[in-house]
Amino acid sequence: MDSASERLKNSDLIVQARTSYNAFALLYRRHYDAIFKYCAHRLFDRHLAEDMTSQVFLKVVEKFHSFEGSERQFRNWLYIIATNVVNQHLRKSARQKVSLKILEEQSNIKNSPSEDCTVKLVILKRAMLTLRPRYQTIITLRFFENMKLTEIAEVLGSSPGTIRSQLARALAKLRKKMLPSGRYER
Amino acid sequence: MNNNEKQFEDFVRGIRFDDTPDPNHRDRLEQGLLTAIRKRPRQKEQALKVWRIIMRSQITKFAAAATILIVVSVMGWFLSSRSAPEDMSSFRLLSKASASEQTLFYGAKGIVHIVNEIILSPESERKASELLSDLESGTTKDKNMAFLKSWLSYRWFPVYSLGTDGQLYEYKLELAGHVDEAVTISDIAWFDSATGRFARVLKTADQVLFANAYDGEFIYLAKKGPNDELRVEQELISDEFHVPDNPADFLGIAAGIMGSIPVEHYPPIQNVTTETLQDGTPRRVYKLGFAYPWGKADTYFLFKVNTDTDIIGEIECIADGKTIRIHRRVVAETVSSPELSWNLSELSEALTEQSSADVSTREGAKIVTVEQMAQRATLAVYVFAKNPSWVDDCKIYDLPDDVDQSTRFFSATYRAKDGRDIVLTQGGTFTRYFSTRLDNFQKVEQVPWTYESENGFKAFHQDDREGEMWWTEFALKSAGFEPRANRVGYHLMSPAKTFLVLAINGPISEQELKDLVDSLIPADKYVSSSVQP
Secondary structure (H helix, E strand, O other): OOOHHHHOOOOHHHHHHOOOHHHHHHHHHHHHHHHHHHHHHHHOOHHHHHHHHHHHHHHHHHHHHHOOOOHHHHHHHHHHHHHHHHHHHHHOOOHHHHHHHHHHHHHOOOOOOOOHHHHHHHHHHHHHOOOOHHHHHHHHHHHHOOOOHHHHHHHHOOOHHHHHHHHHHHHHHHHHHHHHHOOOOO | OOHHHHHHHHHHHOOOOOOOOOHHHHHHHHHHHHHHHHHOOOOHHHHHHHOOOOOHHHHHHHHHHHHHHHHHHHHOOOOOOOOOOOOOHHHHHHHHHHHHHHHHHHOOOOEEEEEEEEEEOOOOOOOHHHHHHHHHHOOOHHHHHHHHHHHHOOOOEEEEEEOOOOOEEEEEEEEOOOOOOOEEEEEEEEEEOOOOOEEEEEEOOOOEEEEEEEOOOEEEEEEEOOOOOEEEEEEEOOOOOOOOOOOHHHHOOOHHHHOOOOHHHOOOOOEEEEEEOOOOOEEEEEEEEOOOOOOOOOEEEEEEEEOOOOOEEEEEEEEOOEEEEEEEEEEEEEEOOOOOOOOOHHHHHHHHOOOOOOEEEEEOOEEEOHHHHHHHOOOOOEEEOOOOOOEEEEEEEEEEOOOOOOOEEEEEEEEEOOOOOEEEEEEHHHHHHHHHHHHHHHHHOOOOOOEEOOOOOEEEEOOOHHHHHHHHHHHHHHOOOOOOOOOEEEEEEOOOOOEEEEEEOOOOOHHHHHHHHHOEEEHHHHHHHOOOO
């Protein structure tokens, strides 16, 4: 492990990032894409996702001095912050409707019913937003971020067994919300 | 995955949503974050905790000493005579030359321009790594000596960078394995004595090897990137930053040598001669050698000091009768402006176009945590599960292994409340080397273990008091402790058949020794069990 690049693969980067702007920038660049995508998959809105991502990393800057852990733990920490930021955003009463409205406008669903994948997106979005934030988080991490149950459990500070049962419940609710439209199956 | 999950996964797969991150947003946010960080008050305590860089004088001494310590401690097992350190007062003969070196940087008005030439020679017939492999295939005294001499030869060249905290960081320049001819490196620097700004670059004819600069606000350092390419990184100086009082400590001709020599362990200067250069310049030549256990200086430096100016003109390192390294002053002058910008901007583009170098640069010694030690180690490494009751501070040094770059040395130093400081050293090459000696030690010399612990450790106390005194003194002084006359040392074999050396700065009882050895656990186990020191 002699080269700087090798060393920066381990938790040294976390240590260095406390005092090195370059190390912090590298840490940021390593995780930006994943956090942006997670936010995007939670909200299905690129601009909102960028705002959320900005908030996530600003919180990281504020709290980084108190973080102690490996880079893997740092990743989990980012997902926790991102989850909180997105949930907080969704909790704002009018947001859900506005968000959905924007999505519908963007996808032009009313004028292009033949765009099946876009329709699916809107249906999924509408159904997802009716779920508890916890269920939204688990479904997003599992099916959009492709995390294993053990990884989700690590991020959410729970056991894989609990996550498994919550995932089953979340999917059951989601299916119920989506089935009337006949759009759950392919 | 059950059927419900599978169906949902298929459904998700049919959704098209552009989730590609926008690089513009990513870059803008990055700049915003870095600005926010710079505006935040610095977390001094945290910074010190995680960014602990110790002064050059200490860490480089340790880096230089560690290899010697390890070898010497093993040598004591089969060599009966050795030379102990003697009076060091004559070493100060060189101090005047060192002081003169300092005046180069602050004695002149304007910008000081220094050009030095470093010539690194490849290892002679066989490399230390090959000699160790040979030794492992069958031990003989000649093979053993050949390896030790190669191991102790000082073929790498120490270079220091100035960090954002004003501390010096050690790097090693060394020839790549495939090189079989001497390589000349130009060490070029400009220093503005009025502002402390400097720019330094080390390069071969076609390769930049190392660069470091300070423009009054930022520190610039050429570092290896993700693909091993060098790139210049810029970092804002910290509140603690200040240019070293003596720039010669990192820009001077003897910076990498005088700073790295564990002076306390050198024998006196063996002789002083004079010579005259071709241009008629007279100079004195000081010969300074290691006090190796076999009683003669197989490796030594020739410091060639210009008589008229008292400035060091050349430093030559000789190992086993052959010159392995020369550091020569070529230019020392005052200029009106530097030819290289204080921010190294001219280098940025050139660096990315470099091909594989004949000379590599790697970091030297640094302080690490137990977790980092566990991560970096390529074989089992150990720490005390619970620190002895008489110590209150522990530092672990991570040191490069010059024989096998895939492994590391680690030396844990424990400062004691009652003066009985402890140094525990372990490493890959040490273990490989010691394994070759084990059969001889047990079968031929039939030396019994002093203590066999239930945790699988075996301890051996060296009977040869003179040898033990030598290496324990070396270990303790290198770690910054003042050795006591009643210090003791042990060799340890771990359950994983790795080898450690243990130096204690004072007498310990049989029970205390047992407690120490019983307390040793693998570093990764220490981390996972969160045992606090």
